[in-house]
Amino acid sequence: MVFKFIDPSNTQKHSQIILKRISTGNTIPYSNLNHGDTQMNRLGERIKDLMTEKGWSEGELARRAGLKQPTVHRIIAGTSKDPRQANVERIASALGVLPEVLRKGGGAAKIDAMPTGPSTSDSLTSAPRLDGYVPVISWVQAGAFTCMDGIDFTADEIVPRPPGSSFSTFALRVRGQSMLPKYEPGLIIYVDPEVAPYDGDDVVALLTDHNEATFKQLVEEPGGGRMLKARNPAWPDPWIHINGNCQIIGVVVGSLWLRQPR
Incomplete structure (x- = not known):
């Protein structure tokens, strides 16, 4: 028998789902419960953290990313369950990170800090950064x-x-x-x-x-x-x-x- 601890704040929600599955004779893996919501919340949290570093509002991020503010708000709030990859890429570009940083976390892969590989000349410099x-x-x-x-x-x-x-x-x-x-x-x-x-x-x-x-x-x-x-x-x-x-x-x-x- 395997036990899994559930966040008390979500106990009622999980109990309702589990009871429904039991009543119909079906089962659902615990690992799948609320998994998509968690991913979207983490995506929004990473975006908010980067916005805070830059002192940007949602409106400013939307302007720099070329998106409508309600679209940005839904992605940050997690109400957009499956945001378009193109929109995530625009937000990532405006924030100066790779899309994978927003999706999976990790702060090392910033666009302006990406390795450029071995240089054959001291006169070579990294390419200028595109911003939005x-x-x-x-x-x-x-x-x-x-x-x-x-x-x-x-x-x-x-x-x-x-x-x-x-x-x-x-x-x-x-x-x-x-x-x-x-x-x-x-x-x-x-x-x-x-x-x-x-x-x-x-x-x-x-x-x-x-x-x-x-x-x-x-x-x-x-x-x-x-x-x-x-x-x-x-x-x-x-x-x-x-x-x-x-x-x-x-x-x-x-x-x-x-x-x-x-």
């Missing part, structure tokens, strides 16, 4: 841009945040050919509204006359003021003069090319 995700928004959303409150951080498409960019960064897909050959149509560009624009920067600007966003290079000529320029040398009318009719939304700080599935 950013939304890929539409050009219509970019054209309606007024402040960061207008950006949907729960967009259907998200991409990893580039190192060194602010948490206000968002992404767009290049359309048209005005910025060839550097930027091809379909390429994802990262736009950071908190970076100050300088001469030669590629920027996304809002043309208030037409209430539409455009992607161009910022050019500042001495005595000539500021202008926007299409990089494509064959583009007709490549210059747009800025005379108070333009608001620079943000500076392009990076790009991402993804192979299209076939």
